[in-house]
Amino acid sequence: MAKRSNGEGTICKRSDGRWMISVMLGRDNKTGKIVRKYCYGKSKSEVLKKKEALLDQRKGPVYIDADKVTVGQWVEKWLTIYAKASVRENTYAGYRSVVVNHIQPLLGDIKLQKLRGIDIQNMVNQIKDTGGGPRLAELTFAVLRIALNKAFHEEILQRLPFKTVSLPKKRRKEFTPLTATEWVRLFAVAETDAEMYTALLLEWATGISRSELLGLKWIDFNFTTDNVSIRRAVIITDHGPKLDDTKTNARQRVLPLPEVTMQQIRLHQEQQNVIMSANKHAWENNDLVFPNFYGKLQDPRSWSKKFQKIAQRANLSITFHKLRHDHASRLSENGASIKDAQYRLGHSTTQMLLNVYTHRISGGQEKIASWLNSSFPTAPTDHETPLH
Missing domain, CATH: 3.30.160 (Double Stranded RNA Binding Domain)
Incomplete structure (x- = not known):
């Protein structure tokens, strides 16, 4: 030697x-x-x-002895070094919640190198069996997979144990769009709250997300061309609501608005100016379209509770997010192309729109059935000729 x-x-x-x-x-x-x-x-x-x-x-900063380190120690290190630097604050908070409440209790004590697919499968099953549901099980698995992939690429982990894991099937919930009568009822109740009425009219016309709605500034509205630019969103952090860029580049878009919506937006601006003047000593001017009483960001969770009260008074069982689904369905029913619907809703791919919002785009299947019906070939009756 x-x-x-x-x-x-x-x-x-x-x-x-x-x-x-x-x-x-x-x-x-x-x-x-x-x-x-x-x-x-x-x-x-x-x-x-x-x-x-x-x-x-x-x-390097992530060196660990993979023979001794536990799954819990590694996911904690992954959160601190990698996740915190690469995702938005609200996403990081979600990751941490999953790690603390599910990965750590169920897998935390297992040595990283000894983690097996059956251990991960057991975690997924326990989350589902204890009432967490398929969505939470899938989210927890996704976070763990990201952390393990990073360990593998850093050559800390020699194999990826999650490849044999089966996730529970998610049942797609059918969504029924609001009828014209239900929209009338919702608007009628919301008229008692000028801000909510304006927001609902804008939501009806755009289908933007709750976070995008609360992140709107007056500079985003073009009163000459009657459109609104979606540029930012309000995210929930450990330190309260915060303005951030939209989640993806596809979310940044310019949406033309109907005249009825723009008229209400102008009226809302006038009403806000009156409130701002009367409350000028306490008002913090952040140029927000839908701020709280002091001109500051509204917490999206508080907004949802506020909307829930309006919906209940209108005798509707619906969340604010479902209004986004409603917009997609109305686009479909009125012949909007899948690409136009994708842009308006800010999705990166059409697959998201197909999977989540509507199973029937632009009446395409009905058009196909109608065409097939009208083009059915009829063979001559005087001789046997194969159909062409």
Whole structure:
């Protein structure tokens, strides 16, 4: 066995023909014993490359001993180092909630290298069986998968154990759009709240999300061309509501508005100016279209509760988000193309629109059935001729 220079490890060729190198990484903080790692390869150069990669990895901010670290320790490190730097604050808060409430209690004590597909399957099953539902089980699995993929790409994890996991089937809930009568009822109740009435009229005309609605500024409205630009959204963070960019580039869009909506928007601006003047000492002018009483951002959750009261008074069992589904369905029923509907709703792909909002776009299937009915071939009755 030949020894290399100090600090470079011990390298040798084994009896099975493979090369091996022993690398000293330091000492255990508790026992003081030397910590060694072994790298194997088909050639001397291969194990030397693996050794260098191991040493470089140890210098980095995410180095951990994968043989000792638990799933809980790794997902915590992943949250702090990777997730926090790459996602929006509200997304990070959602990730952390999933990690703390589901991944840590069910998988946290298992060694990262010993995590098996059956362990993950058990986590998914427990979430579903304890009332969490398919959506929560899928979300938890997705967060864990992202964390494990990162460990794999950092060469901390040697295999991906989640590939054998089966997720529970989600039942698609059929959504019935509001009828014209129900919309009339909703608007009639909302007239007692000028702000809500304006917001509902704008929602009826655009189908924008709750966060996009509350993120609107007066500068977003073009009163010459009668359109609104969707540029930002209000997100929920641990420190309260905050303005951020839209979730995707596709969410940034310019939407033409009907005259009836623009008239109400103008009236709303006049009414807000009156409130601002009467409350000028406490008013914080942030140019928001739908601020709270002091001109500041509204919490989306509070807005939803406010809408819920309006809906209940209108005898409607519906959430504010369902109005977005309603808009998509009305686009479909009135012949809007799938691409136009996709742009108006701000989806990155048409698949999202097909899967979530409507199973019938632009009456296309009815048109096909009508065409087939009118084009049915009739064979001559005087001789037997194959249909063409």
